Amino acid sequence: MIIIISYYYKLGELIIMSGNTFGTIFRITTWGESHGRAVGVVVDGCPAGLALAAEDIQKELDRRKPGQSRASTARKEDDRVEILSGIFEGRTTGTPISLLVWNKDADSSAYDLLRNKPRPGHADYAYQMKYGLRDHRGGGRASARETVGRVAAGAVAKKLLSEAGITVAAYVSELGGIVAEIDPSTDLLLLQAQAETNAVRCPDVAAAERMLERLDQVRAEGDSLGGVVVIAATGVPAGLGEPVFDKLDADLAKALMSIGAVKAVEIGAGRECSGMQGSEMNDPLFLRDGKVDFERNHAGGILGGISTGAPIVCTISVKPTPSIAKQQSTVDLAIGEAVEIRVMGRHDPAIPPRIVPVAEAMVALVLADHLLRQRGARI
């Protein structure tokens, strides 16, 4: 009952990981494995003349990096960004911006034990079946480290959006079943500021404390927690989004679902709309100071795939960290036998707090791209 794994393909059996580019006009291509020499991103399509400094990018990478608190792994990463091209005299030149972060602290010995034993809830088995061979050390491209490129590129997108008066911010609204109480009319930057005061990035400080207690508990059990993250954008002009396939919500759904561990994406009322009647769900229009506004925002700022001018609101559901110390069943692919494993090492007991800057980055990338696609008199 031996399963044969062919590690190398003949040329006729070509296997490629080709989906490393995102965006249409504002395009990014990320590269790098978690235990390789470096990770990075090339941002192509950023307009010329945008003031951009390493610090603009570094501050977002600092928010992303682990080892910051009891909510995240103890792994130390320095993560200093290097800007290799595309900037001249402090401004973008319209040419590709190459951003690089060297890898450090990469002890891959822990992964050797699991080389042929796919971890449940991980991409290991799917990658093995797809590629035949894989860089098993630290997950390769499937590692959370790949998000360095997303966050670095997202920082450039955020800078561009800020010139257009657009703000993107995210926070944790639920963790381990504990639901935060958040007043949706609160100013977005205030919510974000409150969230950044605690390790779970939840604006409801009391709930945050209970979430942290719950995290300590599951960590002790060798288990992990899931949660919910809300990402909002204000100042988005009406008119962004390209029907019929590249709708703004469709591109946001792809962008957010492409982040590891995300299993659901909702826009506005999202899942709740299925139980509503039309008269409840529809947001009536009215005039505020001669301008069109909406009485509520069940639509989440998007109708027919196009932004309405109301705040964009997305919600993502994040599964619990799959790497857990608890014993789990799997299969040793090399010998074709059932085995039990424990995934030791330094892993976040919950992903939502760390996903916050990544989700902001992905939303910023989509908005920057659609802002450029909609170039015209109104912007």
Next chain:
Amino acid sequence: MIIIISYYYKLGELIIMSGNTFGTIFRITTWGESHGRAVGVVVDGCPAGLALAAEDIQKELDRRKPGQSRASTARKEDDRVEILSGIFEGRTTGTPISLLVWNKDADSSAYDLLRNKPRPGHADYAYQMKYGLRDHRGGGRASARETVGRVAAGAVAKKLLSEAGITVAAYVSELGGIVAEIDPSTDLLLLQAQAETNAVRCPDVAAAERMLERLDQVRAEGDSLGGVVVIAATGVPAGLGEPVFDKLDADLAKALMSIGAVKAVEIGAGRECSGMQGSEMNDPLFLRDGKVDFERNHAGGILGGISTGAPIVCTISVKPTPSIAKQQSTVDLAIGEAVEIRVMGRHDPAIPPRIVPVAEAMVALVLADHLLRQRGARI
């Protein structure tokens, strides 16, 4: 307090609806407005040698068309597909397949009243802000009629998938708050067959009856209902999906969110995963007859963005039909004043039953594209 609407742009203010192509290798481009002469789609990238007849496409269009029951609008559409290219002696030639359906029964006078009064919950206002001008008759490209192209192209994708042993089917699992009881271990084609026996396309026949009663009720009130649709695919080989952005779940999320009225997309356990612990969420691997299998399918058949060989399971939440006879508040953009409107005409009181073939088509298109992207020895 007059709002000025400029209907025509100068050349410097170029506005384009450019997102009409979907897919990478198996690519479709849809065209046509609801009250124009015809709607259609060009399918580019379908392999040569696939047996394909008009009937393969017609049967899916027949499932899509309205006027079939008390769950859908009384609008009559004949919708006969014409295959204009790409087929020779009953087989595809590998060249573009052009499919066309003529429009009929298009009385657009009802829309004239609403020309300057954006309907709440509709794309009207967003389109007006984006394009400055729009074909207001029947929603133009934002009309459900646009899905004719998706369903026709999806039928070609389904034919291709069936050659690879892949089945895609969808059904309504919830409508107006009534939740169907469905045994997930039931054979997918059986579930679909049960669903097709009733007008709400729900495999739980008893629940279907209650859904229909609820529909009669809200229709009488001039209101509408939302619901939930499950789309599953069986026989999908492990290995489909392209990290890191074109993950299979990311592309499914985009495909499904690009359908009008969809406000949430979930994969596998979806929204529920946020309340689970890692040990609950992770699907353990085991050997069944020497082959790798999973003890459960919370992952919905996708890990790390790549198919695992387990069934793909997606869930979408569909908002209630925005066109309702009940009085709603909006704004007359031409005179800049608040007005009340009622949206009369023939509209489905609930979209989920009619979205079923469209959602199947979108999932089939994603799977066909990724099947071709993963061409190699295993397929």
Next chain:
Amino acid sequence: MIIIISYYYKLGELIIMSGNTFGTIFRITTWGESHGRAVGVVVDGCPAGLALAAEDIQKELDRRKPGQSRASTARKEDDRVEILSGIFEGRTTGTPISLLVWNKDADSSAYDLLRNKPRPGHADYAYQMKYGLRDHRGGGRASARETVGRVAAGAVAKKLLSEAGITVAAYVSELGGIVAEIDPSTDLLLLQAQAETNAVRCPDVAAAERMLERLDQVRAEGDSLGGVVVIAATGVPAGLGEPVFDKLDADLAKALMSIGAVKAVEIGAGRECSGMQGSEMNDPLFLRDGKVDFERNHAGGILGGISTGAPIVCTISVKPTPSIAKQQSTVDLAIGEAVEIRVMGRHDPAIPPRIVPVAEAMVALVLADHLLRQRGARI
């Protein structure tokens, strides 16, 4: 010594003709075979608000259609364009423009004799090797009939360009070794008008007469002639073209080389530049009324892949019509034996006159696309 031809592939041997889309923002997708039901094109990405009538397209199709003179085939084609979508009240709406021309006069019996005998100089053998099966009637997608879609889409591009003050025109400068004398300082529209007065589309009327005599001669011999076509564009603003790969000259080269029978593309001095010295080739800059101008135009209006504001000048070399009545050697693939063939039927004895509107269309498509890619204050 039988060569086995497998007409149908297994699914694992997927063969697709996938390159049917051209352009980045102004994108076209053509479809249709010469002996199928119709040919057509979907133009996606044309800005809203452009005045466009069927006549704008028809006049270009009329220039393209055969049967007009002794320089072209006797085949009769009516070729009335139908606009199926994307126009509302006489203007483009920014949505896809679907254009269709029905096929007529398709007697394919003549092609049956050659089904297994690839014609020298034709795509027959290459298509057979690529696809395994092909629509042998009239060349399928490899037929000149495919250019109907290019010309129809090009007419839309020309209309857009005319709004920006850009003119594109082409003419025959050489045929069968007879070289026309043309003063390059002549107004472009005047050159075109002169060219349109004769059947070979050459502005040098005396040369045109000699070309026609030469054509009569080779037609009588059952042979054919090659030639040269010049395509120019005036009014193109400086700044179009996207380094480093999507340079304006690179995209023009691709566009023109994608036309059947074209074997060389030159920009400006083209082939001649290889014999020049830098001091001869470089075009000095000077000021004319306070504006930058060039003393000559060896660059053909493009430097570093970006337009300079000088006229764009492209030259293409067109091979002689491969379909000739003269006896030629080939192979019968079905029986694996050498055979002699004569290609009878109605074929142009020279392609250059008919390629003129096609080449104009391709250049217009590239310029329209780059004009939209360069959207900004200057246009």
Next chain:
Amino acid sequence: MIIIISYYYKLGELIIMSGNTFGTIFRITTWGESHGRAVGVVVDGCPAGLALAAEDIQKELDRRKPGQSRASTARKEDDRVEILSGIFEGRTTGTPISLLVWNKDADSSAYDLLRNKPRPGHADYAYQMKYGLRDHRGGGRASARETVGRVAAGAVAKKLLSEAGITVAAYVSELGGIVAEIDPSTDLLLLQAQAETNAVRCPDVAAAERMLERLDQVRAEGDSLGGVVVIAATGVPAGLGEPVFDKLDADLAKALMSIGAVKAVEIGAGRECSGMQGSEMNDPLFLRDGKVDFERNHAGGILGGISTGAPIVCTISVKPTPSIAKQQSTVDLAIGEAVEIRVMGRHDPAIPPRIVPVAEAMVALVLADHLLRQRGARI
């Protein structure tokens, strides 16, 4: 008479250099300016399992680098490639391959004098008009240094092609009007080996000597020479190329025309075909040992945009180096006055010898991409 140059755009006047990605499946994105910190390329879409070492890439970069002989500039570049990702245990993993070369020896003071004085024959003026601002030091992205990324990526493509039995090689066939005598039936690798023995990369050693003398002459005059390069590929299977726009010759034309200084691209007989008759131009088919072959190769291995199995033959015309010491007229854009300039510094007196590895790289990239697009049983 002052010309106002706005160096920075407002957001509404977005200017982007976005065409930095090439290829469909085998895709490369280059980045970096000549006087920035580094140049590099991300290769996405290379299949997994390909043996690849730094040496494979280094040997091509060594062929590209200047300072090798009296035919090229004295500028010293070390150009050691660093592989940052995509390789594991000596083989590609199917993930993006990030290649980087640090810049050195960048004294940009020489360029300051010319900051506002566009050099004739250079991209300076066109870039200024397009972007409003530019990195004037060394040409930025318009510098020949940008080709480092092309050559590095091309080396990966060549490695892939070699596994499929495909060889790509180029050589100089004409320089400063001196035409080499080359027997086209000579083995391609032998021709290349002969070419690599001399500084002008011409396989006709006697002609090479005359070319070098001519170079010495024009260098002394402060002038430069143009020339012709032939690029051939053998072992290319029949069937590569995607009608109707992504034809193999169309993509080759784009690839080669995208190289700086190239002004003409010819396939097979190229420019000569315009003077031929069909009976001369058409290549008759015959059987050689039961296989189809062609009696001659005027088609250059491509018919209908698809490879025929015969050698692919492309010819490019390369203009003389625009940077010359001779006095030239231009305009000072800052003060709006005519000026005379001399372009000093270290410049190749002829580009063709140095373009050889770049042209090989571009052809290899096109062939690798089309090989992957045509994946199936025959490859």
